Amino acid sequence: MAEPQRLPLLEIRNLSLEFATPLGPVYALNLGGLDLYPGEVLGLVGESGSGKSLTASTVLGLLPSRRARVTSGQVLFDGRDLLRATPAELQHIRGRDISMIFQDPMAALNPVFPVGEPLLRILRLHRGLRPAEARHEALRILDEVQIPDPAAILRRYPHELSGGQRQRIMIAMAIAGGPRLLVADEPTTALDVTVQEQVIRLLQALQRAHGTAVLFITHNMGVVARLADRVAVMYGGDVVEVAPVAELFSAPRHPYSRLLLDAIPRVSARRERLPAIGGEVPDLRRRPVGCAFAPRCPLVTARCLSERPSLSAAGARQVACFHPLAAGDSRTEALA
Amino acid sequence: MWAYTLRRIALGIVVLLGLTLVTFLIARVVPSDPAARWMGPRATAEQIGAARVKLGLDKPLYVQYLRYMADMARGDLGTSIRTHQPVRKDLAAMLPATVELVVVGMVLAVLVGIPLGVLSAMFRDSPMDHLGRVVSVTSVSLPTFWLAMILQLVFFKSLGILPLADRVDSIIKLTYPLRPGTGFYLLDSLLQGNWPFFHSTLAHLMLPAVTLAAYPAGLVARMIRSSMLEVYQEDYIRLGRAFGFSESLITFRYALRNALAPALTVIALTFAYSLGSTFLVEAVFNWPGMGKYAADAVTTADYPAIMGVTIFIAALYVALNILVDIAQAVLDPRVQLS
Numbered sequence: 228m229a230e231p232q233r234l235p236l237l238e239i240r241n242l243s244l245e246f247a248t249p250l251g252p253v254y255a256l257n258l259g260g261l262d263l264y265p266g267e268v269l270g271l272v273g274e275s276g277s278g279k280s281l282t283a284s285t286v287l288g289l290l291p292s293r294r295a296r297v298t299s300g301q302v303l304f305d306g307r308d309l310l311r312a313t314p315a316e317l318q319h320i321r322g323r324d325i326s327m328i329f330q331d332p333m334a335a336l337n338p339v340f341p342v343g344e345p346l347l348r349i350l351r352l353h354r355g356l357r358p359a360e361a362r363h364e365a366l367r368i369l370d371e372v373q374i375p376d377p378a379a380i381l382r383r384y385p386h387e388l389s390g391g392q393r394q395r396i397m398i399a400m401a402i403a404g405g406p407r408l409l410v411a412d413e414p415t416t417a418l419d420v421t422v423q424e425q426v427i428r429l430l431q432a433l434q435r436a437h438g439t440a441v442l443f444i445t446h447n448m449g450v451v452a453r454l455a456d457r458v459a460v461m462y463g464g465d466v467v468e469v470a471p472v473a474e475l476f477s478a479p480r481h482p483y484s485r486l487l488l489d490a491i492p493r494v495s496a497r498r499e500r501l502p503a504i505g506g507e508v509p510d511l512r513r514r515p516v517g518c519a520f521a522p523r524c525p526l527v528t529a530r531c532l533s534e535r536p537s538l539s540a541a542g543a544r545q546v547a548c549f550h551p552l553a554a555g556d557s558r559t560e561a562l563a
Numbered sequence: 564m565w566a567y568t569l570r571r572i573a574l575g576i577v578v579l580l581g582l583t584l585v586t587f588l589i590a591r592v593v594p595s596d597p598a599a600r601w602m603g604p605r606a607t608a609e610q611i612g613a614a615r616v617k618l619g620l621d622k623p624l625y626v627q628y629l630r631y632m633a634d635m636a637r638g639d640l641g642t643s644i645r646t647h648q649p650v651r652k653d654l655a656a657m658l659p660a661t662v663e664l665v666v667v668g669m670v671l672a673v674l675v676g677i678p679l680g681v682l683s684a685m686f687r688d689s690p691m692d693h694l695g696r697v698v699s700v701t702s703v704s705l706p707t708f709w710l711a712m713i714l715q716l717v718f719f720k721s722l723g724i725l726p727l728a729d730r731v732d733s734i735i736k737l738t739y740p741l742r743p744g745t746g747f748y749l750l751d752s753l754l755q756g757n758w759p760f761f762h763s764t765l766a767h768l769m770l771p772a773v774t775l776a777a778y779p780a781g782l783v784a785r786m787i788r789s790s791m792l793e794v795y796q797e798d799y800i801r802l803g804r805a806f807g808f809s810e811s812l813i814t815f816r817y818a819l820r821n822a823l824a825p826a827l828t829v830i831a832l833t834f835a836y837s838l839g840s841t842f843l844v845e846a847v848f849n850w851p852g853m854g855k856y857a858a859d860a861v862t863t864a865d866y867p868a869i870m871g872v873t874i875f876i877a878a879l880y881v882a883l884n885i886l887v888d889i890a891q892a893v894l895d896p897r898v899q900l901s
Contacts, residue, residue, distance in 0.1 A: 287805050314810070322806030329805075334798035339820055339895045349806050384896045400806065 234306075235262035236408055236440050237286065242300030244285060244464075246292065253511045256281055256464045257519075258300070259538050259547065265407065268434060268441040270455030270472065272448065272487070276508055278464040279444045280330075283412045285310075286442065287327055288317050304408070323353035323404040331417040332393035336385035342396045343381030346403060353404040365403075372399045372429060391422035395429070402433060409434075409441045415450060427453060448491050452476060460484045463509040463519030466538060469545040480544065480551040483520045518548070526550045564892065571888050575881040582877045583635070583870075587628050590866040597866055600644045640874070641867030645860065650871035653856060658875075659746030660730060661845070661852035665837045667749075667768050668775030673830060676780040680787025680826075685814055687792065695784060703781035711774045711847040718770060726767050728849040735763040771848040775841065779833040786829050790822035797821070824894050831887040835880040 244256035256278045263269045271279050284291055286302055288309055302309045304325065309317065329335035336342055343365060350361040362381075369377035372395040385393055394414065401409055414430070415423040431454060434441055443454055451458055451472065458475045460468045460483065468481040479485040486504045506523030509515065518524070521531040530549055538547040598615040599606065606614075615621050619630055634641065640650035676699075683695035718725040726732065730748060739759045744751035749768070752761035794800060795818060803813040842854030853872060860868035892898045 289801055289804055318807040318809055320807065321804070322808075327802075327805045329798055329802060331798065335802045337799040337802075337817055337821065338897055339824075340817070345802070345806065348808070352807065386897050400802075404806075 233264055235303075236265045236305065237261075237263040237442070238301070238303040239282070239286070240301040240303065242282075242285065242302065243298045244281065244290075245296050245298055247294045247296065248512075251512060254464065254514050255295070255511055256285070257515070258282065258465050261459055261466050261469070263408070263440055263442055265440050266438045267456045268443055268454055270451035270458040271442060271444045271461060272446060272451055272458060273461035274446065274487070274508065276511075277461040279446075279461055280412050281464075282461070283327070283410045283442060283444050286410055287321060287325060288312070322349055322406075324406055325408045325410065326401040326404055326406040328394075328397055328401045328409065328411040328414040330413040332390065332397045333385060333417070335397060336393060338385055341382050341384055342388065342393075343383075346381070346396070346400050349400055349403045365399075368399045368403055369396075371433070372396075372402075374399070389422075390418050391425060394418060394422070394426050398426075398429065398433070402437065402439070405437075407440060409439050410444075411441055412444045413446070414443075415447070416445070423450075430454065448476075448488065460487065463515065464511065465519060465547070467520065467547045469538065471543055474544060478552070480541075480546040480553070481520075481548050482524050482526050482550075482552065485552060567892060568885075568889055571885045575885050578881055579874070579878060583632065583874060584628070586870050586873050587631060588624075590870055591624060591627070593864065593866075595864040595866075597644055597864070600864060635874075640871040643860070643865055643868045645863045645865040645868065650867050653868065654853065654871055654875060655746070657851065657853045657856045659748075660850060661838060661841055661854060663747045663749060664768065664771055664775060664844070664850060664852060665834065665841060667772040668837060669779060669830070669834050671772055671776035672779035672783055672833070675776070676783030677787055677826075679780070679784040681791060681814065681819060683784065683788040684791035684795065684822075685810075692788075695788070699781035699784040701781070702777040703785070705777060707774060707778070707843045708847055710777055711770070711844060714770045714774060715847070725769050726763075728767075728847075730764065730767055730850060731760065732763040732767070735759050771844050771850060774844050774847075775837055779830065779837065782833060783826055783830055786826045787822060790825050791818055794818045794821045820894060824891050824898075827890055827894070828887055831883045832880075835876070835883045838876060838879060 239258055239261040241260070242256055242258040243254070246253040246255055258278070261269075261282075271282065273279050281291065285297065286304075286309065288302075290297075297310055300310065304320065309320070312320070337345070346365050346368070347358070347361045350356045350364050351358065354361075354364070356364060365381060366377045369380060374380050374392060374395050380388070380392070380396075388396070394417075397414075401411075411430070415426050418426060427450060430441075433439070434454075441454075443451070445451055455472045458470060458472050459466045460475070460481065462483050468475070468479065468484045470480070475484060476488065479488055483504075486502070489502050490504065492501055504523060509519050509522065515535070517530075517532040517534055518527075518536050521527045524531065528550065534549075536547045536549050538545045541551075596611070598611045598618055598620055601614045601618060602610050619627055622630070631641070638651060640654070642648065643650050643653055646653060679695050679699060683692045686692055715727055719727045739757055741748065741751050741757060741760055742755060744754065748764040749761065752758075752764060791814075800813060800818055803817055804810075808817075838853070840854065841850070841852060842858050844850065845852045845854040846858075856868070857872040859865070860872065888898075
């Protein structure tokens with residue numbers, strides 16, 4: 228777990244991102260702040276459209292579309308603002324200091340090249356290895372990600388591999404440069420359940436062995452509970468709560484976190500229906516004035532609609548709410 | 564890979580067989596008496612009758628077809644009614660001129676079209692892209708004969724730097740004669756070290772080749788641009804950026820290869836199309852090629868010549884298609900599976 232006195236490896240500050248559309252700008256990200264410490268696994272959770280993946284791409288400076296524009300903010304990696312880095316600086320950082328695991332390995336691997344091609348290129352580009360050394364190192368890494376017969380796999384094309392093997396190749400590429408930060412964008416979502424389990428175990432083992440910091444994006448709470456040290460909950464393009472994983476699960480403080488956790492299906496509790504969060508996801512074409520969750524929040528007050536709560540610290544936890552829940556809070560029952 | 568190739572070739576042969584049948588039937592049902600044509604305008608009825616027997620036209624249609632096919636299997640495409648020469652010999656004489664012209668034209672088209680398309684995609688919506696759009700749309704829209712004449716006006720009449728027409732300067736042809744060879748003047752003069760002939764041929768090729776290249780170059784540029792833009796959206800290209808690959812590495816090593824497959828089909832088909840439709844270019848530049856031969860054959864109802872040209876071009880189409888299929892399988896290993 229992160230020690231608070233250490234300096235963060237990654238700091239996101241007041242990050243705003245807009246998409247230009249014919250109907251006017253869409254305010255997709257309005258992120259107050261998020262820190263990631265060296266060696267920790269930070270789970271980033273939230274429903275679809277909350278801005279999780281967008282945050283991940285922005286960290287790497289990869290905007291998803293030509294219409295996307297960062298209007299303000301900083302993404303500090305090791306104290307250096309990635310949003311103001313030159314293309315050459317970014318090329319140097321990407322793949323070496325920060326790397327990324329994509330969601331769908333089938334789409335992320337070029338269909339007309341053997342899977343070994345990009346892996347070897349990363350090793351030559353970021354580790355300065357000669358072709359023979361790169362090949363040797365590639366075989367070692369493939370072995371580390373538990374791919375059988377690495378020499379043969381290097382020459383295979385993506386369509387000749389199974390989904391699990393493709394994701395292992397993806398992971399091999401991500402660790403090849405020896406990164407300090409790994410951004411994993413829903414790395415298990417596109418996989419079969421049994422393969423998901425293997426990939427999670429592999430990621431866990433690799434993270435422990437290398438001490439890499441991981442920004443783990445997912446909507447799967449079970450995966451977060453197993454892998455993450457801390458969890459950041461996103462809603463409407465902002466982080467609403469950050470907490471150590473056990474504390475978030477046992478005592479969420481933001482009403483949205485609470486409702487999100489209640490929506491997880493459990494085998495033990497035989498309920499007729501799963502509880503759903505009332506209302507709709509916010510319309511991002513309007514810049515939110517108050518709390519983004521206010522229209523759907525059972526605990527909403529006049530202040531929530533006019534003023535935006537910022538993420539404030541309370542011990543190891545941070546919550547952006549004027550009326551945070553406390554342990555044994557009587558209102559907790561009202562929410563459920 | 565071999566099974567795939569053999570399957571493509573077998574399919575090609577079936578297509579060609581069907582084509583010979585259709586061409587043969589059409590040539591026979593047109594209201595023109597080949598025997599009368601053969602004998603010329605002053606022939607008597609007996610002479611025409613004798614010619615009919617000689618040409619085998621008195622036999623039933625299926626016998627004629629089988630005979631034709633048997634001849635073709637031996638490489639005999641029949642005798643031209645107009646020139647009274649074997650069609651094969653006529654084609655062999657005309658073909659190198661056309662092939663040389665079309666090959667040079669297509670090489671030009673590819674050398675201009677691909678970089679233009681790639682740069683337009685790389686610098687999308689920049690002045691480069693707009694310029695590329697104007698150039699390619701213009702070159703696709705210009706009528707061939709008009710472009711040919713404008714080029715002649717500018718480069719021959721006004722600037723006087725390139726010859727007007729013909730394959731080679733007639734004086735060079737007499738003073739530095741070329742020994743018989745492949746019939747491709749560029750190749751022959753190069754092999755024989757006949758530099759004056761080579762230079763003259765090259766200069767004469769310029770204008771017709773540019774005329775012929777204009778359309779495919781524009782087409783290729785547009786195709787490459789749009790498929791590049793599509794490929795740029797793919798996750799595997801974002802992956803390249805996420806791993807710090809430079810933009811030029813991503814474009815030329817990765818994206819271009821993905822974008823080339825669809826453009827390849829267009830390039831090959833325009834190549835085959837150009838071979839069959841060089842008539843206008845050949846007419847303007849007085850080029851002694853196949854287009855001119857085919858046009859003469861059509862106007863004189865010279866059916867063995869028409870069939871010979873048709874089957875030859877069809878065979879070329881089929882062969883090019885097979886080559887494209889194989890090239891695509893090499894470029895994109897997934898193709899073999901489908």
